[in-house]
């Protein structure tokens with residue numbers, strides 16, 4: 001499928017088919033694809049937690065407000081976190097990045113407040129969200145990106161250290177009766193001339 005069709009067909013799934021699970025090989029592909037996401041100076045300040053364990057997935061669902069039913073019926077929940085232990089992050093930078101990237105980090109990023117640095121790092125994790133949603137759609141896997149979650153509870157349930165949970169994505173296969181499918185209700189987007197300009 002060409003990318004234009006993928007973009008037109010993907011949607012935030014509201015109802016999953018509880019009996020259809022994603023294959024292990026597709027999950028391995030998604031992990032690999034996430035790792036290949038781009039990031040400024042190749043900083044990769046992320047942690048991706050794939051949850052298929054039903055008990056843990058249900059606990060996370062119960063910490064996800066109105067998103068709970070989607071997560072319970074989805075095949076997997078993927079939790080996206082940003083590294084916020086800057087000492088640890090800087091060790092990684094020193095050990096893995098190219099000299100110019102280390103220089104950029106020290107000169108322009110490290111000199112800011114911790115809040116601004118973690119904010120910059122979080123931007124990198126959000127890039128992976130777009131990458132991931134597109135990858136899922138290209139594999140005909142349905143998805144639900146969610147910021148409507150209790151990140152503090154997620155952090156505790158998953159015992160995540162040195163990172164801050166930002167958002168999660170439920171993945172699986174749609175229930176045929178999901179009334180929010182684009183072939184039933186279309187896509188709701190602002191007009192081209194509101195959001196796109198061309199300087200020719």
Ligand SMILES: Cc1cc2nc3c(=O)[nH]c(=O)nc-3n(C[C@H](O)[C@H](O)[C@H](O)COP(=O)(O)O)c2cc1C
Nearest residue numbers: 010011012013067144145146147148149167187188
């Ligand atoms: C960062 C982010 C957070 C979102 N959080 C939620 C959420 O908590 N629950 C939900 O049902 N949809 C959530 N959405 C989905 C958006 O509402 C949805 O992408 C938007 O309305 C466009 O619809 P579409 O994805 O079906 O094209 C989120 C989307 C993004 C990108």
